[in-house]
Amino acid sequence: MRTLYHFWISPACRKVRLALSEKGLEFDLKIEKPWERRPGFLAINPAGEVPVLVEENENILADSQAICEYLEENYKDVSLLPQDKIARAETRRLIGWFDRKFFVEVTDNLVEEKIMKRLTKSGTPNTAAIRAGHHNIHYHLEYITYLVERRSWLAGDDFSLADIAAAAQLSSVDYLGDVPWEQHPAAKIWYARAKSRPSFRAILGDNLPGMPAPSHYADLDF
Amino acid sequence: MRTLYHFWISPACRKVRLALSEKGLEFDLKIEKPWERRPGFLAINPAGEVPVLVEENENILADSQAICEYLEENYKDVSLLPQDKIARAETRRLIGWFDRKFFVEVTDNLVEEKIMKRLTKSGTPNTAAIRAGHHNIHYHLEYITYLVERRSWLAGDDFSLADIAAAAQLSSVDYLGDVPWEQHPAAKIWYARAKSRPSFRAILGDNLPGMPAPSHYADLDF
Structure with a gap:
């Protein structure tokens, strides 16, 4: 299953959660407390920031806008950017x-x-x-x-x-x-x-x- | 002629200047001092920030990443993002x-x-x-x-x-x-x-x- 590492109050994480839901993409949520600087998390995102999206094929994506542009390019049934x-x-x-x-x-x-x-x-x-x-x-x-x-x-x-x-x-x-x-x-x-x-x-x-x-x-x- | 409103030390402006030059696109530079909050400038970008790109057809673009994504989508001879x-x-x-x-x-x-x-x-x-x-x-x-x-x-x-x-x-x-x-x-x-x-x-x-x-x-x- 696709997994989103997030922290609940983070607006960048909320942005990705909303984009995933609008596109009808299922995902598990895992809470990450970035300030704890957990080594396993730093290994998947050296910036130490949430959100991080791990796709089912293990591809790792970080930065809310990079993730949203990726979703837009890969899951086209629902568009969140206009065509023009x-x-x-x-x-x-x-x-x-x-x-x-x-x-x-x-x-x-x-x-x-x-x-x-x-x-x-x-x-x-x-x-x-x-x-x-x-x-x-x-x-x-x-x-x-x-x-x-x-x-x-x-x-x-x-x-x-x-x-x-x-x-x-x-x-x-x-x-x-x-x-x-x-x-x-x-x-x-x-x-x-x-x-x-x-x-x-x-x-x-x-x-x-x-x-x-x-x-x-x-x-x-x- | 395409015009870029910029301020010389701003890294966001430098990013757009570099992207335009890499793509071989000609442009005029106009210095804008955003802190003066010039009404004519606020009219084209209510955020009051540089860079702002005005295309020859008078289309107005603001925000360095929005401008760079626009350049990437419109001027494809030189790619600044990979295909994969x-x-x-x-x-x-x-x-x-x-x-x-x-x-x-x-x-x-x-x-x-x-x-x-x-x-x-x-x-x-x-x-x-x-x-x-x-x-x-x-x-x-x-x-x-x-x-x-x-x-x-x-x-x-x-x-x-x-x-x-x-x-x-x-x-x-x-x-x-x-x-x-x-x-x-x-x-x-x-x-x-x-x-x-x-x-x-x-x-x-x-x-x-x-x-x-x-x-x-x-x-x-x-």
Whole structure:
């Protein structure tokens, strides 16, 4: 069976889980705690990062975008990138926006400080970083609003990897209850539509012992 | 004419300049100072980041990897990704490594602190960050050594976007004279081979007034 090494709150792992599910590909999940730097895991990914996908034929793939491009090239029944070349570039621009810009400006400031530091016992949360995360998220929700006022989904007419990349980041932050949905109703409607897809079920069922999700997290009519 | 909005020391811009040159595509360079947040520039890229490529037909492309994937899909005379699917995934894994991991652990700590803070007048260099950058670069040069002891180029038999992504980051740091080449001779030989390619000429000719490059920067026999 195909195996995904992941850590539940990691947005990069959530992105790959969503992409696999959207494509109807079955996989086992194995939890990996990258901060433990387990030798067996470093042997399959020297970057020491999740996600890592091990295919049934033992091929090993790492880096969320490398994995998603591989899935796109190999499993074509369901496309998560459009066919038109300019539309593909637009989709990848937005994937980069959420994987990199949203992650650095929002997710890393909130999830890293509030959850990962506690799990890894690596110091006390940096309140300046948390403040920055809370501040920055508005700008990103406004950008999502701008996009969905002009398009059905973030990158165009169809649900794509751009929606997956964005929803993966937001779902991690939403686990903390830190997404100010009420102030951004159009972004909330987009997220509700994404979250209603069957591919989201497993992610909405995630629950860390001792750190329960807020009640709206898994609620489709939040 | 095709136009690339760039800033000379940005590794993401260098990556696209190298990819365009390797593919033999002509382009004009326009310097953009992203920190000035010029309205005309924000209108073409709301992320406010370089590089941005404007094609002759006025199509606008942003995000270095989105641009490189677009170039790969549209200009096939010279391939910068291998044909085999697993080899493509391996190449993209390494692109992610250098674009993201090397950038965060090395380039951002050194180039941001030593050059960008001076240019943007945004505070004094953070000496802890600079120390971290100097420390972390050894690990990355060791990883390059590991790769080139097993392969002709970083991702396999052929020069690829992985070499471009890595050399783009290293060339930015090398402009500061901060790459400890003498301690990593195999990585140095790989970089010398990359740097001798005609695509590197323009980058090695870069010179910022008041911040001259060290003498070995443009020297092919450094």
